[in-house]
Amino acid sequence: MPSRWEADALVIFGITGDLAQRMTIPALYRLERRGLLDGPIIGVAGSELTDAELVVRARKSVEEAGGPVIDAIFDRLAGRMSYLSGDATDPALYERLARMLTGRRRPLFYLSMPPSLFGPIVEGLGTARLTAQARVAVEKPFGHDLASAIELDRQLRQVLEEEQILRVDHFLGKEPVIELEYLRFANTAMAELWQRGRVESIQITMAETLGVGSRGTFYDKVGCLRDVVQNHLLLVLALVAMEPPVGPSAKDLWDKRVEVLRAIPAVEVGNYVRGQYAGYRQTPGVAPDSTTETYAALKLEINNWKWAGVPVYIRAGKHLPVKDTEVRLILKEPPRLGFMPDPRRVEPNQIVVRIDPLAGMRLQLCALGESDEWRTVPLDTIFARELGPAMPPYERLMLAALTGDSRPFARQDAIVESWRIVQPLLSYPPPVHPYPVGSWGPTEADRLVAGSLPWQAPWVPEGESA
Numbered sequence: 170m171p172s173r174w175e176a177d178a179l180v181i182f183g184i185t186g187d188l189a190q191r192m193t194i195p196a197l198y199r200l201e202r203r204g205l206l207d208g209p210i211i212g213v214a215g216s217e218l219t220d221a222e223l224v225v226r227a228r229k230s231v232e233e234a235g236g237p238v239i240d241a242i243f244d245r246l247a248g249r250m251s252y253l254s255g256d257a258t259d260p261a262l263y264e265r266l267a268r269m270l271t272g273r274r275r276p277l278f279y280l281s282m283p284p285s286l287f288g289p290i291v292e293g294l295g296t297a298r299l300t301a302q303a304r305v306a307v308e309k310p311f312g313h314d315l316a317s318a319i320e321l322d323r324q325l326r327q328v329l330e331e332e333q334i335l336r337v338d339h340f341l342g343k344e345p346v347i348e349l350e351y352l353r354f355a356n357t358a359m360a361e362l363w364q365r366g367r368v369e370s371i372q373i374t375m376a377e378t379l380g381v382g383s384r385g386t387f388y389d390k391v392g393c394l395r396d397v398v399q400n401h402l403l404l405v406l407a408l409v410a411m412e413p414p415v416g417p418s419a420k421d422l423w424d425k426r427v428e429v430l431r432a433i434p435a436v437e438v439g440n441y442v443r444g445q446y447a448g449y450r451q452t453p454g455v456a457p458d459s460t461t462e463t464y465a466a467l468k469l470e471i472n473n474w475k476w477a478g479v480p481v482y483i484r485a486g487k488h489l490p491v492k493d494t495e496v497r498l499i500l501k502e503p504p505r506l507g508f509m510p511d512p513r514r515v516e517p518n519q520i521v522v523r524i525d526p527l528a529g530m531r532l533q534l535c536a537l538g539e540s541d542e543w544r545t546v547p548l549d550t551i552f553a554r555e556l557g558p559a560m561p562p563y564e565r566l567m568l569a570a571l572t573g574d575s576r577p578f579a580r581q582d583a584i585v586e587s588w589r590i591v592q593p594l595l596s597y598p599p600p601v602h603p604y605p606v607g608s609w610g611p612t613e614a615d616r617l618v619a620g621s622l623p624w625q626a627p628w629v630p631e632g633e634s635a
């Protein structure tokens with residue numbers, strides 16, 4: 170049954186911006202190729218452009234995203250597109266937009282704009298009476314701390330109901346992140362292991378080989394904790410630790426995720442290590458005396474029946490040795506039985522769910538080799554080889570937004586809880602430690618995992634260059 174929120178028009182605010190050009194337009198092309206688009210697409214931005222000039226830019230975006238561009242498909246997409254130029258703070262823009270949307274009842278407004286404009290845009294849409302049956306997608310960041318996240322929501326809620334707001338976090342569109350729920354609850358083997366009686370600790374790593382590049386001005390105001398930990402990684406943790414949802418709706422899913430976040434106490438500053446890669450301060454747009462972190466590592470706990478006593482370690486950073494995002498459950502050691510040779514050398518089993526770049530799962534077991542040597546034996550699965558290629562996140566999220574599926578979009582209470590968890594770290598940031606480019610971050614982060622297995626080198630599947 171079609172959702173009552175299925176869109177009959179798409180309006181992209183910020184169509185000329187970096188995100189729209191690199192991600193949104195190529196995603197729309199791929200949806201067109203699958204035959205999943207319907208209705209007009211209106212791009213809005215400040216630049217003075219004609220419809221034809223927008224189409225030329227769109228073609229360039231699709232070409233730069235890679236893969237062949239099929240003329241007939243691109244022409245179909247281009248045929249839907251039109252452009253509206255104006256200032257998002259000018260009420261006249263919304264009157265013009267309303268005229269372009271005549272006859273359309275359920276537009277999706279996708280805000281790929283500076284976050285400071287989210288409030289004014291929603292107000293403009295409301296004043297032009299465009300929001301009755303509309304939905305509004307907003308890109309992260311949802312605030313820059315707890316207070317501003319609450320304030321942003323207050324502004325949006327003056328015009329919109331909660332279910333009209335789609336908070337886009339592209340990690341929630343990643344196939345293996347979605348897969349986590351099924352892996353855990355469709356497999357008794359996993360479900361039985363996934364609890365404090367079996368798990369010694371959890372490590373979540375998001376390592377990037379690149380630095381901040383041309384995003385210095387943006388990044389220096391944000392830092393690693395806000396950029397990827399508060400949003401992507403805490404939402405992934407919520408999925409890793411949640412109880413099974415009682416039903417299939419977005420509410421069922423988010424109720425369980427939020428339960429996990431509510432059970433996580435705010436992180437103590439002593440459990441947080443910040444790092445900055447060598448040379449960061451020379452990046453264009455970065456302050457010469459910047460103390461912004463490009464690496465963050467923290468230890469937290471989940472105070473509920475299932476996870477109490479299991480430390481969760483999260484680390485993320487730029488200019489690290491590999492590009493890798495993974496969740497690693499380190500299982501408890503087996504009992505030391507007398508019949509096994511040298512039982513102290515048995516390594517604990519580990520379950521790794523790799524999110525990026527080549528998604529998959531590893532079960533790390535232990536076996537005795539020919540010469541009575543303990544060996545680590547990996548059982549690996551690459552999801553794309555078993556399940557076929559996954560839909561890229563922006564395509565999946567755009568499709569969900571257009572078809573009225575709220576499940577992959579973050580709910581406000583989850584956002585508030587995740588800011589609460591990191592707020593002490595933002596209010597009282599510890600000193601930042603330098604680290605060399607290509608290293609695993611500052612060695613100070615090693616003290617966080619004292620008492621658990623050290624930080625584990627991520628699983629990089631064979632054939633994938635590090």
Ligand SMILES: NC(=O)C1=CN([C@@H]2O[C@H](COP(=O)(O)OP(=O)(O)OC[C@H]3O[C@@H](n4cnc5c(N)ncnc54)[C@H](OP(=O)(O)O)[C@@H]3O)[C@@H](O)[C@H]2O)C=CC1
Nearest residue numbers: 183184185186187188214215216256257281282284308309
């Ligand atoms: N870039 C990325 O990789 C990511 C970005 N995001 C988020 O997405 C959003 C957009 O980011 P990004 O694309 O990088 O930003 P850009 O600065 O590249 O683009 C901003 C867009 O907003 C338009 N714009 C700005 N001010 C006005 C105004 N007053 N009136 C009308 N249009 C205006 C610009 O139009 P014009 O230039 O034509 O005037 C442009 O199209 C931000 O919220 C960002 O945090 C989230 C994840 C990743």
Ligand SMILES: O=C1O[C@H](COP(=O)(O)O)[C@@H](O)[C@H](O)[C@H]1O
Nearest residue numbers: 309339340377396397401494525
């Ligand atoms: O949101 C962000 O994510 C990217 C990493 O995303 P991925 O899909 O390539 O893992 C990160 O580089 C960027 O700094 C951040 O804003």
